[in-house]
Structures are given as C-alpha cells and as structure tokens.
Amino acid sequence: MKSKLLDFCLQLSIPQKNPPQAAQGMLCTHDKVVLMGESGSGKSLLLSALAGQIAYQGWVKLHLPHGIEQADMPPYLWRDKVALLTQNPLMLDGTVLDNLQLPYRFAQHKDKTFDLHWQQMQLAKFHKEPDFLQRQSHSLSGGERQIVHFLRTLQLDPVVLLLDEPTAALDKSSAAVLIDCINHWTAEKDRAVLWVSHQPDESDKLAASCWYMRAGPLDTRVR
Numbered sequence: 001m002k003s004k005l006l007d008f009c010l011q012l013s014i015p016q017k018n019p020p021q022a023a024q025g026m027l028c029t030h031d032k033v034v035l036m037g038e039s040g041s042g043k044s045l046l047l048s049a050l051a052g053q054i055a056y057q058g059w060v061k062l063h064l065p066h067g068i069e070q071a072d073m074p075p076y077l078w079r080d081k082v083a084l085l086t087q088n089p090l091m092l093d094g095t096v097l098d099n100l101q102l103p104y105r106f107a108q109h110k111d112k113t114f115d116l117h118w119q120q121m122q123l124a125k126f127h128k129e130p131d132f133l134q135r136q137s138h139s140l141s142g143g144e145r146q147i148v149h150f151l152r153t154l155q156l157d158p159v160v161l162l163l164d165e166p167t168a169a170l171d172k173s174s175a176a177v178l179i180d181c182i183n184h185w186t187a188e189k190d191r192a193v194l195w196v197s198h199q200p201d202e203s204d205k206l207a208a209s210c211w212y213m214r215a216g217p218l219d220t221r222v223r
Contacts, residue, residue: 002028003065005192006082006160010049010058014042020057021045023218025211027160029190032182034203036196037213043196044087046213047162050194051084064159076108083158087165089149091140097133100152109156122151125177142169150178154185161185163195167202179205 006027011020021042027033035043049056052070060070062081070078091099100119103109123132126147140148146169153161161182167175183206186193195206203210212219 004063005029006062008060010056012042012045025220027192030186031192032206032208034195034197034208035211041213043213044164047164051082052078080108082160083153084162085153089145091137096135161193165196
C-alpha cells in the first residue's frame with residue numbers, strides 16, 4: 001500500500017517570467033513521475049527547490065512517516081534524504097574511485113560504509129570493467145561522468161531521488177541500464193523518483209506517471 005512521502009506547495013521565481021510559477025504536488029512511496037514541459041518552464045528550478053538548493057515561497061514537506069518541513073531540517077540532512085542528480089555533475093581531480101568515495105568524507109555520512117563490491121556490480125551493468133575505477137576523472141566522457149554521478153548518489157540510499165535529464169548524455173544501452181536501475185530501486189523500498197525528461201518514451205519505459213510544466217501552474221493530473 002502506498003503512503004505519502006513528499007508533498008509541496010510553492011512558487012518559483014523564473015527569469016523573464018512574471019508572476020512566479022506555482023507548483024503543487026505529492027509523491028508517494030514507489031512513485032515514478034516524469035516531469036515534462038518546454039525549455040525554460042522551470043522544471044530544473046522545481047527540482048532545485050525540492051532539494052533545498054534555491055529559495056522559494058511556500059513549503060516542502062517530507063513524511064518519514066511524520067511530516068517535517070524542509071525549513072525545519074538542517075540542509076545537509078534534507079539533502080541526504082532528498083537527493084538531486086544534476087545535468088552537470090561535479091567531479092574532483094582524481095580517479096573514479098576517489099569520486100565515488102567522496103561523500104563519505106562528510107559528517108552526515110560517517111555512519112555509512114563505502115561498498116566497493118556493490119559499485120563494481122553496478123558498473124558491470126554499464127559494461128564497465130573493474131579498472132574503470134582507476135580512470136582519471138578528466139578522461140571521462142559526459143556519459144561516463146553521469147554514470148559515476150548516478151552511482152555516487154544512489155549508494156547513499158536517499159528517500160526521494162530527483163533526476164534532471166539523467167540520460168541526456170548516455171547512449172541507448174546505458175540509458176536502458178539506468179532506467180532498469182531506477183525501476184528496481186523504487187520497487188525495493190519506500191522510495192520515489194521525480195525525473196525531468198524531454199523524451200516521452202521514457203515515461204513508458206519507467207511505467208511512470210507524467211507531470212507537465214506549462215504557462216501557469218504545474219499540472220499533476222496527467223497520468
């Protein structure tokens with residue numbers, strides 16, 4: 001049985017748009033929602049607001065199971081639960097392994113242990129050999145950077161995963177693997193995914209609901 005996981009009612013200030021864009025919606029456990037709309041409609045801004053990375057008017061609430069507003073939780077704890085996968089991932093100088101281990105340097109993840117075997121298994125799904133872990137980050141293609149960013153985020157086990165066009169830099173094979181990973185990930189535990197896309201077929205592959213951002217309020221009624 002599904003239960004409410006995250007809900008929000010907010011207004012976003014979008015450049016060259018007045019008044020602010022209204023957005024209201026709810027994600028339940030095991031939900032997979034594809035967010036579509038024209039470029040510049042505010043899709044990426046909505047993800048950033050839900051992740052607590054930009055200012056907005058209104059509220060965002062996480063239910064674990066008791067509701068707590070984003071404003072009442074330290075930002076680093078909120079982002080541990082509501083994780084954003086951006087289009088342009090930050091990669092440090094060093095190896096792929098260095099970048100995968102990076103989050104464990106931070107205090108909020110001190111109680112977690114890096115699982116090398118899990119990473120190797122996930123990389124194998126993307127047809128990456130074990131020596132891929134020793135590749136220097138500057139040598140990676142855009143698609144490879146996105147794979148590393150995806151696995152670096154997924155390993156931390158967020159409750160809500162916000163994905164901003166995660167397959168844009170991937171070939172068809174890698175995109176299919178990432179979609180399969182998300183389908184398994186949302187089925188395993190009480191989790192939810194909100195996925196920005198310009199590709200209508202991705203909602204079918206994810207068996208996802210669709211939301212649309214147009215001129216005016218966010219439309220969450222289209223399924």
